Amino acid sequence: GQNIDQPTEMTATEGAIVQINCTYQTSGFNGLFWYQQHAGEAPTFLSYNVLDGLEEKGRFSSFLSRSKGYSYLLLKELQMKDSASYLCAVEDVGNAGNMLTFGGGTRLMVKP
Amino acid sequence: EAEVAQSPRYKITEKSQAVAFWCDPISGHATLYWYRQILGQGPELLVQFQDESVVDDSQLPKDRFSAERLKGVDSTLKIQPAELGDSAMYLCASSPEQQGWEQYFGPGTRLTVT
Numbered sequence: 001g002q003n004i005d006q007p008t009e010m011t012a013t014e015g016a017i018v019q020i021n022c023t024y025q026t027s028g029f030n031g032l033f034w035y036q037q038h039a040g041e042a043p044t045f046l047s048y049n050v051l052d053g054l055e056e057k058g059r060f061s062s063f064l065s066r067s068k069g070y071s072y073l074l075l076k077e078l079q080m081k082d083s084a085s086y087l088c089a090v091e092d093v094g095n096a097g098n099m100l101t102f103g104g105g106t107r108l109m110v111k112p
Numbered sequence: 113e114a115e116v117a118q119s120p121r122y123k124i125t126e127k128s129q130a131v132a133f134w135c136d137p138i139s140g141h142a143t144l145y146w147y148r149q150i151l152g153q154g155p156e157l158l159v160q161f162q163d164e165s166v167v168d169d170s171q172l173p174k175d176r177f178s179a180e181r182l183k184g185v186d187s188t189l190k191i192q193p194a195e196l197g198d199s200a201m202y203l204c205a206s207s208p209e210q211q212g213w214e215q216y217f218g219p220g221t222r223l224t225v226t
Contacts, residue, residue, distance in 0.1 A: 004154075031212055042203060042217035043155065050212065087154050091212070099168055100145075100215065102154030 004103035006088050011109045012078055020073045020106045022088030031091040034062050034073045037105065038084045046073070046086075075108075083110045114138040116218035118204050124224045130192035133221045137186070137206030143167075145215060146179055146189050147203040155203055161187065194225045 003025040012018040024032070031050040035043035047055055049064035049071060061074040073086055085105040092099050117136040125131045137144050142163050147155035158177065159169040164184040172179065176195070181187040191198055201222050205215040 033214065042219050044217070045214040048212070048214060089154075099157060099160065101157070104152075104154045 004088055004090055004101060006086075006103045006106045008104065009107045009109070011111060012075075014078055014080060014110055014112050016078050017074065017076050018078060018108065020075070020086050020088075020108065022071045022073070022103060024069050024071070024088070024090045024103075026069075026090055026092050026101075028093035029066060029090065030093045032062075032064055032071050033089040033091065033100065034060075034071075035087040035089060035102075036084050037087060043087055078110050080110050080112070083108060116204055116206055116216050118202075118218035118221055120221055121219060122222050122224075124226065125194050127196055127225050128193040130190065131194050131223065132191075133189045133202050133204075133223075135187045135189070135204030135218060137204070138216055141206035141208055141216070142184075143207045143209060143213075144181055144187050145205040145207075146187070147205065149201040149203055149220075151200070158189070191223075194223075196225050199223055199225045 006022045033048050034046040036046050037043040047062035049055055049062050052064055052066055054063045059076045064071045085107045087105045088103040089100050119134050144161040146158045148158055149155040158172045159179045160167040161181045164181050177191055179189045201220045203220045204218045207213040207215045
């Protein structure tokens with residue numbers, strides 16, 4: 001089974017840096033994804049980590065520690081358009097193949 | 113840019129009625145997923161297809177939900193009869209393969225059961 005925890009809500013100021021944490025427990029870890037979802041819209045892919053370390057992509061970076069069951073998404077130079085939900089999702093090797101299990105999402109509000 | 117298509121975008125139905133959703137994945141994507149997302153929560157996998165075969169449907173309420181992907185391309189998710197608790201966003205996603213690939217999501221169908 002899967003257990004994925006992330007904060008429900010966070011607030012940050014435009015131009016600042018924010019870190020969204022995700023912890024997970026899984027029986028067959030195969031990778032971790034971060035998705036962004038604006039209200040009423042579909043999730044869009046942000047990053048994928050399968051090995052330990054930091055992956056940087058523009059203003060967004062994602063970190064993974066497999067031994068700790070921990071990941072974070074770092075958003076720099078926050079913009080108002082970054083107000084959205086951020087979903088942590090773990091890929092698990094199950095009996096029927098690889099499956100993606102999503103956390104509940106962290107709703108980020110960026111204020112001027 | 114290729115996209116996942118879903119229809120309808122919005123559906124209002126009365127409880128005990130039947131409802132169906134359609135999804136057309138990105139061309140060439142072998143893996144197709146149906147998720148249900150309740151407001152304020154993350155998506156929950158209902159069923160996963162690899163080509164025309166069901167890979168996992170352990171979370172699909174089989175007494176009322178059914179899904180098919182007969183030719184391994186587009187897919188239909190059906191609910192019969194609909195219940196009030198089925199009100200949610202139904203998302204379809206596709207990926208080239210099962211492992212290590214990002215999933216591309218369609219715009220979703222927002223279902224309201226009255």
